[in-house]
Amino acid sequence: MRIPAVLLSRPVRIGVPGAVLAVFLLIAPSSFDGYGISLMSKALALGVLAVSVSILAGYSGLPTMGQAAPFLVGAYTAGVMSTHGHTVGVLQLLCGTLVAAAFAAATGLVAIRTRGVAFLMTTLALGELTVTAAGEWRSLTGGTDGMYGITPIQPLPGMAALSSDRSIYWFVLTATAIVIAVVWWVLRSPVGKLLLACRDHEARMRSAGHPVTRYQWLAYVAAGALAGFGGVLMCTVNAYVSPDDGSFSNSALVLLAVVLGGATSPLGALLGAGLIVATQDWLSGPFPGHGPLLLGLMFIVAVYALPDGVAGIRFRAPKRRGGPA
Amino acid sequence: MFSSRVSVRLRAAVAVGAVTALAAAGCSSSTSSKSSAKGDAPINIGLITALSGSNQALGPDHLNGFQLYLDTHNDMLGGHKVTLKVGDEANGGAAAVPVAKKMIEQDHVLAIAGIVATPTIQAVVPIATAAGVPVVNTGGRPTVKDVSHLWTMSFMSTDPGSSMGPYMAQNVPGSVYAFGPDYQGGYDQLRGFTEAYTKAGGKLANDGGKATFTPFPNTTDFTPFLSKVKASGAKAIYCFYTGQNAIDFVKDWSQSDAKDIPLYAAGFITEGGALKAEGQAAAGIITTMNYSPDISSAANRQFVSAWSQKYNGEAPPATAMYSWDAASVLDQAIAKAGPNPTPDAVNAAIKGMGQIDSPRGTWQLSADTHVPVQKWYLRKVEMDGTALANVKIGDLATIGS
């Protein structure tokens, strides 16, 4: 069966699912209870993290297994601010984003030196180090028990604190919509083309005179900032942060979300994150303890059934010291 | 060519969606509650425990103790047919937040029982408290800001150490080397011990006079830590370990330079499956616990015989007993809360509860901390019939405030 061309045109391919998603996000809360709404909030926060992975893995050819680390940094920034009485949501988002960006700027200097699987493993190692530090730095982070009973935020100075799951959802949705729009706008600009070109053929970019390492470092920092933004949102949703938020499996799950969503689509990454939250927290409800099993099956199905999504995450062509010509 | 790629993608997405939908259908049919109520309106009780992740070895006992009480009480608590909603706290903390929210918002549970890890308590209790749902906690208890809806069936994390400290100060002829895992529960456990022990005149043999914390969960080999014990001249070891750490520690201890140095510990080190895995290596370990299966009381006999009947003649671990008590406390509180119990009424009923008759002996909840005021026992791992068991060899202090 041939699909009519009009259905494949870009506005239709992106606009229709986008519109459906938007309608769902706006309408669904009215028919959901607090649990369903908070799951949606969680999915959005995780979705922002997934979008940051899509920038790295999908656009820049840097498949990361440690993006939960800047996410964790953002979440802790929000937690620490709350304990010091800074409960303005917008301010927390700003600071969490900046601190995570600074964190990514430092770790990026290390990670960006590596390629392909080595990058995967370096980010994994950096992630594990971050989780360890979060558990050990007790005076700041509260240690392995995490930070709990975090004060509800006020979106803007002078506004009332967000007391219900519903109000938190609207805040998270607004913040996510704004940041995704910004990401979308940037990736659709020539900047996105630069990143895609680096992913397609890094050596050619260098030969053409592009400072590829600088681009990728900047992408790494931007993705880190975005992950930090997601972390702040997650802290708002859960009112709780612990080192476990930065775990290796969180990083792997968002990579799966990106695969499910099609590698270079922010909207897809958001949907992928939604699917993962639905599986992990909702579908597995009747089979307590078997959430990992369902996720494992999802990984397996995704690898075989969605080759495009996986292939979209391409390894950077490694520096090859070629043989004699 | 392009269109065929898209259609592959569409088909694949549909396939994934179909799998999801099937699974959703499966779960919705399995959640439909069996409402064949005898007596009053059926009620839902939530039970959060570790069924996957790094604490999963500890989880099943929490579930099994509660389930055993229901099995032996006609699936009823306080005259109401109970549907148990089980949730997985996985690695604790963030994973438990949606689980608790689901129990409260969707299942409208009357109370939440269980909880293995201390991070889970910190994450769940604020949510439950905000919703007015009591949490009847069966794992270790950390310090919590607002305890109005938290009721602990087990102990304060510092209690085992506090009970053992003075005893060791009096009975160990020399210094003691103290170990624990590097996480909050470990710090609390060891703080309980070192404070009570040094207050009673004891001196730690560790470098710098502070307890040693081993990296968690990655330590599998304790030999290097143990070789320091011998060198320190310590006359005994005190430690707190659970699960896999406990097994590795005991095995390594029994084959190290420190094997002649007596091992004292919080009782979890030789509880349930851990003791089985350790085998002869555990012989002679002296532990403190608020329970021993050989306590002679009617309540304990009922519990032990029910457990061993269900689980191949095994002795019940303390954790299962806490969970049994959680069910028992809820049973009484729900009965008191009237024909249409609300979470608030149940919470108030628990608050008003006096002496609780339990397999461990009678105990009551502290008005301040909502933790049991209870007696601690000194136990030793010895042959009891054909198998090693935690045999009660004496009483320690009654602890709780």
Place this chain on the structure above:
Amino acid sequence: MTDVSSVSANMSSLPANASSASANMSSVSASANTSSVSANMIEVSGLTKAFSGGTLAVGGLDLTFEAGRRHAVIGPNGAGKTTLLNLIAGELRPTAGRIRYNGRDVTRTSRVKRSRLGIARTFQQPTVWSTLSVADNIALAAWPHSKVRGKWRRGRYRSLSESCERYLETAGITALASRPAGALAHGERRMLDIGMALAADPRVLLLDEPAAGLTDQGVERLLTAMRALPEEVTVVVVEHDFAFVAAIADTVTVLQDGKLLATGTPTEIAADAAVRTAYLGESGAVPDAVEEVV
């Protein structure tokens, strides 16, 4: 001159047998042609590249490429031609020796920097950014060399893209501008690769077998494009196709086993006995194309 492709087929089938050729090397010295007025754009001295496993791809090469001229590098397979280009472009680091570019030592300069200094190249396997459109490929190739500021903004990028339309035209791929580069046929992709090199506004253009796999029409277009290059651009072409070389090159450098065998005008090279023996075969049978040039 139009029937180049059939000649190239002949040429590439020649045996690359050259064991006893170095004896005559001094007869054609590298400095023979340096009397012209223009400065040396590229100067390599003692250039050596050994690969792991001990293969010596380039062994102690001394060469100059004068500014503003069209140079060709020929030689049998494995002579080190592409390695030489890779060394000049900075894709490879030499094991020993120096490379000077426009009087400046660039031996340790990164390829990004060299590109910015004006060295552009094409690849034996035409290399493009396959998910981007043809126009985007050209624009991104021009990007680091364009003086326009703020190219990451849509408007500026569009004007950059528009200013690059002439390269599309030169390469004869204007009609393909909006196609994804990954969907191009081999010949089209090669023209895009060349267009990308031209878009870098180079002072030195390194072309690695640009005519390979092109149709007659393609070769014709390539020749036109090269003739249309500004006078001052220095071109170094690695090519098997002697007819093509003869058509465009001012000087021809012959490499063999990583060493310099001969340098001269196409006519001189075609007549050179050593080259005939080494490169064109023992028999000395010279294909028509060479004779034609001679």
Place this chain on the structure above:
Amino acid sequence: MGAINTHFVPALDGVAYGLLLFVAAAGLTLLFGIGGVLNIAHGTLFALGGYLAASVSDGSWSSAFLGLAVATVGGTLGGGLLAAGTLPLADRGHLPQALLTFGLSLVGADVLTTVYGTDEHPVVIPKSVNGTVQIFGHVYPTYRLMFIVVASVLALAGTYVLGRTRAGALLRAAADDREMVGAMGYAPWRVHAALCGAAGALAGLAGGLGAPIIGPGPDTADKVLMLSMVVIVLGRPGSVLGAFGAAIAVGEIETLGVSISSNWAPYLLFGLMAVALVVRTFRGSSAVGAGAAAGAHA
């Protein structure tokens, strides 16, 4: 002398622990370095071997050997499953394989705890090696001492097989250039299956041998995977000798390291791993990178 005395047991134990990690990581480094498969489910195969060995062990020597045999066979079958699963992905680079094996490890963990429960399973080892021996006035477990001997023999055998035999030559050739093996007349899927099977067998055997030290329990798979990854990165994927050195180094860090400074131990392993990855790439001859290249170009 005092310091040597204090650190003697940790240092010796580091060798034993390191050798255990070597046996555990050998399969992973072969499969990754040569076959190009990053097997996240490697720890699961190790755990499977441990569970199988534990389930047949009753304290007799015959049961101990049976346990090792069963563990090896189980690991080989697991490797076969892996081969079948990854073969269709052979042309698609590393990432799909890593994602697939991550999924398999999640499923495998669930299956293992469903079958064996969440308690750790004790391995009953023969009485004669279950005790302790005195070395220079220190008490040390007999089994670990024996393990040092057995693992050293395994390491030597592995080096011999890789260095001196036809199969080894083929594997080394495959590591350099996989197309060449095809040109030599071996079907690529056979080489792939043989590699996966051999890696699985090694993982299973390691699980069976190591069970008395890293007992099979719910945590075993993750722990072994993480440590093995550190070992193969530090030792360069595909290099048996490198893995050997790296394993001993990691073993010493985990024992002697924590005995000297337990504060820094949690950071040391992953810190070293990151440094190794970066330094390798700086040198421009990254074996990992080359592996990725092989994957990307396959």
